[in-house]
Amino acid sequence: MTTAKPPVNYSHLLVHIVLIPVCIIMVIPFIWMVLTAFKTLAEATAIPVQIFPSSLRWENFVRLFESFNFGTMYTNSIVATVLRVTAQVSFAAMAGYAFARLRFPGRDIIFAVLLSVMMIPPVLYLIPKFLLMAQLGWVNTLQGYVVPGFTSAFGTFLLRQFFKTLPEELSEAAKLDGCGPVRTFFWIMLPLAKPGLVAFGIFSILWSWNELLWPLIILNSPEKMTLSVGLATMEGEYVSDYPVMMAGAVLAVMPMIVMFFIFQRQFIEGIALTGSKS
Amino acid sequence: MNVVFWAYVLIAPIVIGEALFALWPLAQSIYLSFTSWGVFGQVRWTGLENYSQLLEDPEVYSALRNTIVIAVASVFGSVSIATFLAVLLNVGVRGTSVYRVLLFLPVVTMPAASAMVWKWLYNSDIGLLNSALSVVGIDGPAWLTDKSYALWSVVIVTIWNEIGIGMIILLAGLQGVPKSLHEAAHLDGAGPVATFFFVTLPLLTPTLFFVVVTSTIGAFQMFDAIFLMIGPEGYALDSAQNLIFLFYKQGFIIGDKGYAAAIVLVLFLIIALVTALQFWLQKRWVHYE
Missing domain, CATH: 1.10.3720.10 (MetI-like)
Structure with a gap:
């Protein structure tokens, strides 16, 4: 059984073309927050900017609780x-x-x-x-x-x-x-x-x-x-x-x-x- | 009798709470604005002195200017972007709910956390924003410490923060616009743009009015982004601090609670005036059926 391919709706396509970049811009701060949280300090401050951490540094989270009153807060x-x-x-x-x-x-x-x-x-x-x-x-x-x-x-x-x-x-x-x-x-x-x-x-x-x-x-x-x-x-x-x-x-x-x-x-x-x- | 008794019991917590933590403080604030606070906390009645000092204080004028710029720019920016996005979402494309969630995320984010990231993005040497700009050959400024950019950096974050709320309310307003009107306009040969400006937008004006009024009241009281990104000791503070920030600085850093109370009362009067003005102007542009 074949399903007929729906015709491309150009106005809908246009909406996606506008909304996708807007959403990406709105979400960048969250993405950057998460990516930085897993970097080493050297990776986070590298020039040129290094986007992805080389490995997931969970110890950043550990340090948060150990050397900062994070659990209490x-x-x-x-x-x-x-x-x-x-x-x-x-x-x-x-x-x-x-x-x-x-x-x-x-x-x-x-x-x-x-x-x-x-x-x-x-x-x-x-x-x-x-x-x-x-x-x-x-x-x-x-x-x-x-x-x-x-x-x-x-x-x-x-x-x-x-x-x-x-x-x-x-x-x-x-x-x-x-x-x-x-x-x-x-x-x-x-x-x-x-x-x-x-x-x-x-x-x-x-x-x-x-x-x-x-x-x-x-x-x-x-x-x-x-x-x-x-x-x-x-x-x-x-x-x-x-x-x-x-x-x-x-x-x-x-x-x-x-x-x-x-x-x-x-x-x-x-x-x-x-x-x-x- | 019984009903009356229980009614008073039911409203008692709210009445006591609001009397203690709203009405009484309001009266206190007015009283405090006529007093002066010494270094050791001694309070002295000084009449209108705080208000005359306020009229001559250049810091108050620059804070007033910043308050207005922040309010106008962020309300204009967030409401126009929110309207645009609400209209796009109202088309009903696939994945609308995903878009809605993503655009709304900043609203639920703790300002202390998002400001931290924004500060990091804005960092002039290693921030993502200037790195991206350098790719296209632009040498980005020191967003948060340059006096000609600090205020606008704060405005951008405020807009980012506010878009989601406005968008949701406007989307609900758009969904209240009857589809039959669109069809009628379409049959009359109106294109989508003409339909938007002559059919949808006029019917949306009551919702727009609500969003503009509430976000203006909020924008006049913007504090978090300035405190978190520019900071009480920030180099560019003078060019970005608004009246709320000045109030905080005078009241809780410098410790002149009388002067701070006078500042916040003036701000309250300004907000009340602006809101009244908006209500007065609404008959010029808001269409009620």
């Missing part, structure tokens, strides 16, 4: 991200549900205030937040880094919009069955809101993992630092050891890239969602 980043994301998603879901579905005095005013908080650039809070942490004695501690990031006005807004789209009859039915607002929330609303929770959770993980400015200000000793701050200040100590630095960069970006590959659809729908909901 990795653990710090994971712990901080887990704490912040858990808190952000739970608190935003609770409040989002209340704002969307419950009637209580002051609801609209409080929600309007939250919305306006969303409009204010977060850098405006940095100094007073830092001073507050200093008063509590929380500078250079895990709680000083994570606690101010436990709530998200954006997440509350996003999940409120999400709860609004769920059918009203469900909560009515639950009410008739004698469910109070809390049980309705946990047993009926929360399971239905899963796509919204996942979308916000993904963003929350991404922001928390990649954040630089706040941890840079609040954390200052290497054993407390997160990966982001660690990499940013690494250069001072290892000025010329580019392959080791790139090995660190590879390990730091890996979890988010893996997460992106797994949750691609949710990522993309989540962004489209925020685009349309705002």
